[in-house]
Amino acid sequence: MFKIGSNSVGRYIRYIELNRDKVPSFTEYPFNLPAIKSLDTLSFHPKVTFIVGENGTGKSTILESIAVAFGFNAEGGTRNFNFASRATHSDLSQYIKVVKGVKRPRDGFFLRAESFYNFATNVEKLNLNHAYGGRSLHEQSHGESFFAVFQNRFCGESLYILDEPEAALSPSRQMSMITRMHQLIEEGSQFIIATHSPIIMAYPHSLIYQIEEGFEHVTYEKTEHYQVMRAFVNNTQKMLKLLLEDDKDDGV
């Protein structure tokens, strides 16, 4: 298990443990995912833990199971939400033990890009627009409504589990998100974030797990996202030439 020195007391979630003895079979989803197959315990940073990796490596699956095991609705929202549009979540949460910190979070939010629309519908149904900045989330752009949740609903001493929060955000807004995260962290909040954004994962007071065969602890500069983005931005023409090589004779 990765140790975070004197901070290992964590904030609201210290670590999770997979109850491997109870797993029915490691040949079926979600237990057949390499990340889960090799999972024993996973420690979290008291401030921010990033989970990164290629598409399909299991980030959403693990994040959802942590959120559900902690008491959040599988489709997102605060712990008071219990809407469900489709029962597609895995039963991994039943095999996950969440080891909590001494203090309980004041509040929290499980944000997932893919069911944000349903979440916004529920905010409207429950007449909760006032808690999210006063304007219907549906009457804002995807990015604006995401950001309205960060700005208006998130607060200190809380636990935030975010699945690809960058999905609707421009690069500038992703930078603003880092500023907002920092404020909330200074006020005692903890974040667990699955992301593909090299901007968001640059937040320094953090632990980064990159999923390959299992959860590998890596530095920011060692993440594939940073390396690929850096190579592309620094050598755009060269990279484009490589990427489009096969198209040179198609006459377009």
Ligand SMILES: Nc1ncnc2c1ncn2[C@@H]1O[C@H](COP(=O)(O)OP(=O)(O)OP(=O)(O)O)[C@@H](O)[C@H]1O
């Ligand atoms: N209900 C399901 N039944 C079977 N396989 C599933 C199910 N849901 C997801 N999977 C598979 O599990 C794998 C992990 O999916 P998951 O959504 O957790 O990946 P991810 O790392 O979050 O990907 P992305 O970066 O694209 O969001 C994928 O290969 C997916 O096809």
